[in-house]
Amino acid sequence: MWRFVLLILGLAGCGIDATEYPGQSFLGVPYMVSPLGEGALPDDGPLIRYDAFDCTTFVETVLADGDTDCMNQIRYLDGEIGFLTRNHFIECDWLPNNVDFVQNVSAMYAPTDVRHVVIDKAEWFHVVHGIDVDIAPMTVDLEYIPYEYVHLINIDKPMIVLFVTDKPDFRDKIGTDLAVVHMGFWLPNGMLRHASSNHGAVVDVDMAEYIAQRMTDKTNIGIALVEIK
Numbered sequence: 001m002w003r004f005v006l007l008i009l010g011l012a013g014c015g016i017d018a019t020e021y022p023g024q025s026f027l028g029v030p031y032m033v034s035p036l037g038e039g040a041l042p043d044d045g046p047l048i049r050y051d052a053f054d055c056t057t058f059v060e061t062v063l064a065d066g067d068t069d070c071m072n073q074i075r076y077l078d079g080e081i082g083f084l085t086r087n088h089f090i091e092c093d094w095l096p097n098n099v100d101f102v103q104n105v106s107a108m109y110a111p112t113d114v115r116h117v118v119i120d121k122a123e124w125f126h127v128v129h130g131i132d133v134d135i136a137p138m139t140v141d142l143e144y145i146p147y148e149y150v151h152l153i154n155i156d157k158p159m160i161v162l163f164v165t166d167k168p169d170f171r172d173k174i175g176t177d178l179a180v181v182h183m184g185f186w187l188p189n190g191m192l193r194h195a196s197s198n199h200g201a202v203v204d205v206d207m208a209e210y211i212a213q214r215m216t217d218k219t220n221i222g223i224a225l226v227e228i229k
Contacts, residue, residue, distance in 0.1 A: 021158055021185070021187050021189075021193065022062045022063075022158050022185050022193070023058065023062045023185060023193050023202065026050070026053065026058065026061070026062070026202045027193075027201075027202050027203065027204065028201050028202060028203075029050070029051065029052065029053060029195075029201060029202045030051070030052050030053075030200060030201050031052070031053065031054065031195050031196060031197050031199070031200050031201055031202070032052035032053065032054060033054055033197075034054060035049055035052045035053060035054060035057055036048065036049065036057050036075070037083075038081050038082060038083055038086070039081075042083050042129070042131070043083055047068055047071065047072065047081070048061065048064075048066070048068045048071045050066065053195040053202060054195055054197075055182050055183050055184060055194055055195045055196075055197075056090070056094075056183060057195070058184070058194065058195035058202055059160060059183050059184065059185070060074050060075055062185070063101075063228070074087075074098060075087055077093070077097050078097075083129075083131075084125075084131075084133065088121070088124075089119050089121065089178075089180075090162060090179075090180035090183065091117055091119060091140040091142050091178075091179050091180055092119045092121075092138045092140050095226070100229070101228065101229045102160065102226050102227065102228055102229060103226065103227055103229060104142075104143055104224055104225070104226055104227075105159075105225050105226070105227040106143050106144055106145050106223075106224050106225045107143060108225075109145065109152070109153045109154070109155070109225055110145045110149040110150065110152040110153050111145070111146070111149045111152075112143045112144060112145055112146075113143075113144060113145075113146050113221075113222070114141045114142065114143055114144075115141070115142045115144055115164055115166060115179045115221065116139065116140075116141055117139070117140050117142060117177050117178065117179040118137050118138070118139050118140075118176070118177050119137065119138045119139075119140060119176055119177065119178075120137040120171075120175060120176040120177070121133070121135045121137075121138070121176065122134065122135045122136075122137070123137075123175035123176055124174055124175040124176040125175075126175060127174060127175030128174055128175065137176075140179070142164065142179050142180070142224060143224065144162075144164045144221070144222040144223060144224040145222050145223055145224070145225065146221060146222040147211060147214075147215050147220070147221065147222050147223075149222075150211055150222070150223060153225070155186060155188055155225075156188055157188060158185050158186065158187050158188065158228075159185070159186045159225050159226065159227060159228075160183060160184075160185060160186075160225075160226035160227075160228065161183065161184055161185070161186040161192065161223050161224070161225060161226070162180045162182075162183050162223060162224040162225075162226060163180065163181055163182040163183065163214065163220065163223055164179050164180060164181075164220075164221055164222050164223060164224055165178070165179065165180075165181045165219050165220050165221060166179070166219055166221050167219045168219075180224070182194070186207055186225070187204075190206065190207055190208065191204040191205065191206060191207060192204070192205050192206070192207040192210050211223075
């Protein structure tokens with residue numbers, strides 16, 4: 001079996017140490033919407049758990065190798081635990097705040113385009129959570145691979161894959177535009193390992209079939225490949 005090398009994530013003591021594809025031991029664990037929090041209100045979910053995941057917390061838990069301190073570094077700005085410092089948005093929080101150990105490498109694998117997205121965190125906090133904060137909208141240019149070029153991709157190691165959309169009705173529903181709506185691990189054997197709401201668990205599915213299904217909705221526009229440094 002292909003050996004997944006020890007990855008030092010740029011965080012002292014953090015990393016994956018495994019002899020199998022990432023997340024193997026979590027296959028079959030149930031899916032749960034937003035299973036983690038700060039351990040206290042306004043979100044009193046635990047800081048880490050192993051009995052339930054959503055797509056993001058599955059990726060984060062695997063990257064942290066189940067270590068709570070590493071998890072906090074990944075999930076929160078500078079590791080400062082708090083609802084307002086959590087990396088809620090992949091585009092403007094999770095990717096740039098974790099730049100020491102992950103990077104968008106989409107352009108290395110296929111032709112790319114750019115999704116211009118304006119993240120209005122203040123409006124999102126207000127509409128979704130009833131919290132008023134003073135945060136200016138952020139414009140993010142997310143490089144991604146349009147679905148028409150995905151067939152050109154050939155990976156020889158597990159990659160984090162972000163699924164990119166351009167849905168015009170997001171702002172009406174959640175107060176902000178959004179680009180990244182799902183994430184998981186694309187494995188060299190052609191499978192997508194992810195926490196799936198449709199399957200209700202962490203599962204492996206054929207990546208080509210999964211992409212074909214997503215392409216039936218024209219607002220789904222492509223993927224971004226994120227390498228673990």
